[in-house]
Amino acid sequence: MFDTPHSAIDERLSDTKIAAKKVQVFYGDTHAIKDVDINIQPRSVTAFIGPSGCGKSTFLRCLNRMNDTIDICRVEGEITIDGEDIYDPKVDPVQLRAKVGMVFQKPNPFPKSIYDNIAYGPRIHGLAKNKAELDEIVSSSLQKAGLWNEAKDRLDEPGTGLSGGQQQRLCIARAIAVNPEVILMDEPCSALDPIATAKVEELIDELRTNYTIVIVTHSMQQAARVSQRTAFFHLGILVEEGLTQDIFTNPQDKRTQDYITGRFG
Amino acid sequence: MTDITSEDSRKALCNPTTEAVRNSLSRRNRKQVLLQSFGIAAILFAMGMLFILLGSIISSGYHAFTQTHIQLEVYVDPEEIPADGLPRGGFNDVLAAAMAVHFPGIDLADRVAKRELTSILSNGAQFILRDKVVSDPSLIGQTISLSVPASDPYDQLNKGLVERDTPEQFRRIDDAAIARFDRLKELGMVSAPLNTALITNADSRFPELAGLKGALVGSFWALLVCFLISFPLGIGAAIYLEEFAPKNRYSDLIEININNLAAVPSVVFGLLALAVFIGWFGLPRSAPFVGGLTLALMTMPTIIIATRAALKAVPPSIREAALGVGASKHQVVFGHVLPLAMPGILTGTIIGLAQALGETAPLLLIGMNAFITSAATSPFDSATALPTQIFIWADSPERGFVSRTSAAILVLLMFLVTMNAVAIFLRSKFERKW
Known part of the structure; x- marks a missing residue:
């Protein structure tokens, strides 16, 4: 069902897809992220957890340079994907974002048809030579996102007409359509009901065989369900990072323990 | 509601907040009513002004949407308008003759009388006739039916904008002129069709010809x-x-x-x-x-x-x-x-x-x-x-x-x-x- 990932060889050679070293983020005078070092493994799900305002979303947005769009935001330190510094002046954020897709908190389909939502990315990047190829990309993306059966008969209908959960899976399909290597998800289920959430979680679990997934979540249960590794952020600091089962059963840091046992956050 | 039956409601009434709210309630409601009525009054005032404005414009403007026309049977006299002289010719004289048919007492040789007679017609009437003859010279020698605008004072008269009981010296048109116009009216030569000239003509010195x-x-x-x-x-x-x-x-x-x-x-x-x-x-x-x-x-x-x-x-x-x-x-x-x-x-x-x-x-x-x-x-x-x-x-x-x-x-x-x-x-x- 899945295509062969295009950079499979690179990923097998190294156990690190994304490496961050001494990352600092400033919003004007606010020091939002302090000295974050993390290695994110390929083709697995890494969850960022932590209380509101801890910087997990900010850090996630550094990974595809989404913070560039905010004038007052400044990023220091080094972030590499496949060994390449993404903040190198030679790297164009457009190129980076084609490789590192993103799914947002609130489902945000374009006010266009379902087909055009998926086809937009491939169109602007010129990934399809003709209509047939584009059709193929659209159908395979919808299939990978588990939305094909629900959407195949209504490709011309507006994407905004779908239910919330379907919209979010449409957004995931849209991200997949440009064939990224990494998918960043910023609290993708926080606007969804439990059934839609379950579907998206199932989808995330399937996608990890082909993509490196980083997910920010408020729900510790969700982190425990979908991720292989978990990172706990607190007040802009990466407190602890490790295998999800270790973090939840045997946290090394007192703050992590307090958070996962519900003492704060 | 006012019956105090249970322990709870008595307690609620003793609550200082409830007391304070109840005391201020009528004052607050009064203010709200005042504010609302002020808003309604403002809207009514604005609507009234708009109504007056539109009313005054429409009441004076609707007269301009019709224009008094005089229906004439014009004999295009080859003596006055020779075919080889076009576009020049005695168009005004031809119109005067068409008018004089209905006023046997008027001698067209009398220049003053002739001018008074043709003053009923718009100054542009001769040009309307000229354009018609120039575009079709075969009309020369025939009798054609022509509807031309009446000049402004007679247009006003026809629309009732000239008070007939005003003393003659304060009127723009004298009693004789009114009599002549009334004669045309009796003969059924006066009509007031839609004033298409208002849209199809450009500006003119003569109101009856002026358009937008x-x-x-x-x-x-x-x-x-x-x-x-x-x-x-x-x-x-x-x-x-x-x-x-x-x-x-x-x-x-x-x-x-x-x-x-x-x-x-x-x-x-x-x-x-x-x-x-x-x-x-x-x-x-x-x-x-x-x-x-x-x-x-x-x-x-x-x-x-x-x-x-x-x-x-x-x-x-x-x-x-x-x-x-x-x-x-x-x-x-x-x-x-x-x-x-x-x-x-x-x-x-x-x-x-x-x-x-x-x-x-x-x-x-x-x-x-x-x-x-x-x-x-x-x-x-x-x-x-x-x-x-x-x-x-x-x-x-x-x-x-x-x-x-x-x-x-x-x-x-x-x-x-x-x-x-x-x-x-x-x-x-x-x-x-x-």
């Missing part, structure tokens, strides 16, 4: 030039300022200036246009092209402000979505933000153009209030515009222009209402919900 064609064409050219210049420039400026410009002291300064520019009195733009476009660039005076440029200067700030507001209203989630799949900044703006902002931009543009349509002062300064009797065929010909035409007519002494001024105002208002209705329609049709 020149003004409509002038306004059209001016608005077209205004739109072609202010729409792309306004949108371009707004997109740059809103989406691309760095936010710093200079962009703040530009923003303040644009907002101030929108509030500059229009006469100032007229002076600027006079100095720059006509004085410096040497563009023709009274030309709709210059009018359009001037109106574009005025409309641009409105369009920039409306466009920026519309761009700002596009939810950031759409920008993020497009950026997230790797769209570049210009792809985000032109592929997503601009189409979504278009209803707001169009609404702002149409309202700006409607404002420009009604603008008078700058056009007066560049000479678009000239007396021009033919409609412009290009934006560089001399022309008037609707508001300046109203200005000219309001300034004219002939009685017939009073109702024509009001009629022209009604035409202008009709265009403004139509444009605003289009704006509302576009907004409701293309507005998207997220």
